[in-house]
Amino acid sequence: MNGSKQVIVGICAMEKKSLSKPMKEILTRLEEFEYIKTLTFSEDVILNGSVEEWPLVDCLIAFHSKGFPLEKAIEYAKLRKPYIINNLEMQYDIQDRRSVYKTMEKEGIEIPRHAILNRDSDDPAQNTIVEYDDHVEVNGVTFNKPFVEKPVSAEDHNIFMYYPTSAGGGSQRLFRKIGSRSSVYSSESGVRKTGSYIYEDFMATDGTDVKVYTVGPDYAHAEARKSPALDGKVERDCEGKEVRYPVILSNKEKLIARKVCLAFKQTVCGFDLLRANGRSIVCDVNGFSFVKNSFKYYDDCAKILGNMILRELAPTLHIPWNIPFQLDDPPIVPTTVGKMMELRCVVGVIRHGDRTPKQKMKLEVRHPK
The missing domain is CATH 3.30.470.20 (ATP-grasp fold, B domain)
Structure with missing residues (x-):
C-alpha cells in the first residue's frame, strides 16, 4: 500500500452480534479491500468505558440489540463524527412498533389495517377497547377474529393471534424460537388486559x-x-x-x-x-439484520458496503481509489475440498405429455420416374 492511509471501520455492537458467523464472514470480505481495516469494539469498552475512551474510527457500524447502550453510541458519533452506516437516532423508532407504522404510513408503504391501544395514555380516544366473542372494538375500530395483537415494544416478541368461535376459539401465541417451537396454541380467547398493543387484521x-x-x-x-x-x-x-x-x-x-x-x-x-x-x-x-448461511449474500454485502465506504471517505482521506468496473463474478464458493461453482438458478421449461392425437396420417410418396 506504500504507506497509504487506511479507512478504519468500527463495529460497535454486543458480542453476540459482532462475533456472529455472518458478521465474521462479511468483515473477512471487507478486509479484502486494500484500503479498509476493520476494528471491533469490545463489549467491556462499550458498556463500561466512556465514549472518549472508545477507539477512533473513520466509519461506524453500530446497531442496537438487547443491552446495547444506544445513547452512548449517539454521543460517540456526535463527538468523533465518523461516517455512519445505519442512522443511530432512527434506531429508537425501530424499537417502537407505533413509530414504525407511523413512519411507513408517512412514506406510503402499505401496512395492515390497524389500531393502537395506548393504555399509558390519559386520552380515552387512545385507550378504549370493547371485547365481544368474535370481535373487538379498539378506539371505535372493529377487528373481527382472526386478528393479531402485537406489543408496541419491538423487543417484545409475544404476539397473539385470536381465532373465531367457528374455528374453535382460543389463540396462537407466538414467541422467539425456543428449540423447535416458535408458537403454542392456548384455549384462552380473551385479549390481554395490561400493556399497550397494536391490533391489526390477520393476513392470510x-x-x-x-x-x-x-x-x-x-x-x-x-x-x-x-x-x-x-x-x-x-x-x-x-x-x-x-x-x-x-x-x-x-x-x-x-x-x-x-x-x-x-x-x-x-x-x-x-x-x-x-x-x-x-x-x-x-x-x-x-x-440491522444479516442473512445466515448465504455466501452469495456475504459477497454482495461486503462489496456494496466496501464501495459505499470508500466512495464516501476516499476523497477526504486522500486515498487513491476509484470504483472498480467489474463484470459479474463467477459464482465460486469455498468448500472443504477446494472451490467449486455454485448453482444459483435452474430454469425449466416443461410441457405436459398428455396430448390429444391430431388424427394425422403420414404418407411416403415416390414418383415412378
Whole structure:
C-alpha cells in the first residue's frame, strides 16, 4: 500500500452480534479491500468505558440489540463524527412498533389495517377497547377474529393471534424460537388486559413469511420461512438449521425495500413482508439484520458496503481509489475440498405429455420416374 492511509471501520455492537458467523464472514470480505481495516469494539469498552475512551474510527457500524447502550453510541458519533452506516437516532423508532407504522404510513408503504391501544395514555380516544366473542372494538375500530395483537415494544416478541368461535376459539401465541417451537396454541380467547398493543387484521398467506434484507436502497435479498402461526413447529434441515427458501421479489416489492431502507435510514436493514390477496404488506421492521448461511449474500454485502465506504471517505482521506468496473463474478464458493461453482438458478421449461392425437396420417410418396 506504500504507506497509504487506511479507512478504519468500527463495529460497535454486543458480542453476540459482532462475533456472529455472518458478521465474521462479511468483515473477512471487507478486509479484502486494500484500503479498509476493520476494528471491533469490545463489549467491556462499550458498556463500561466512556465514549472518549472508545477507539477512533473513520466509519461506524453500530446497531442496537438487547443491552446495547444506544445513547452512548449517539454521543460517540456526535463527538468523533465518523461516517455512519445505519442512522443511530432512527434506531429508537425501530424499537417502537407505533413509530414504525407511523413512519411507513408517512412514506406510503402499505401496512395492515390497524389500531393502537395506548393504555399509558390519559386520552380515552387512545385507550378504549370493547371485547365481544368474535370481535373487538379498539378506539371505535372493529377487528373481527382472526386478528393479531402485537406489543408496541419491538423487543417484545409475544404476539397473539385470536381465532373465531367457528374455528374453535382460543389463540396462537407466538414467541422467539425456543428449540423447535416458535408458537403454542392456548384455549384462552380473551385479549390481554395490561400493556399497550397494536391490533391489526390477520393476513392470510400461503403459510410462509417473507424476510427481506437490504444492503443500501438498491439491493434486497429475500427468503421465505414457514410461518410460526401455522403450528408453531420450526422446520429444520438435517444440520438443525431453520429451513429457508429463496424468494424472487417483484418490482413492486423491490421498491418497497428501497422505501424501507431510506425511510428508516438503515443501510443494512431487515423487514417482514406478507404476501396476501395479491398485495405485499410490511408488518415489521427489524433494523440491522444479516442473512445466515448465504455466501452469495456475504459477497454482495461486503462489496456494496466496501464501495459505499470508500466512495464516501476516499476523497477526504486522500486515498487513491476509484470504483472498480467489474463484470459479474463467477459464482465460486469455498468448500472443504477446494472451490467449486455454485448453482444459483435452474430454469425449466416443461410441457405436459398428455396430448390429444391430431388424427394425422403420414404418407411416403415416390414418383415412378
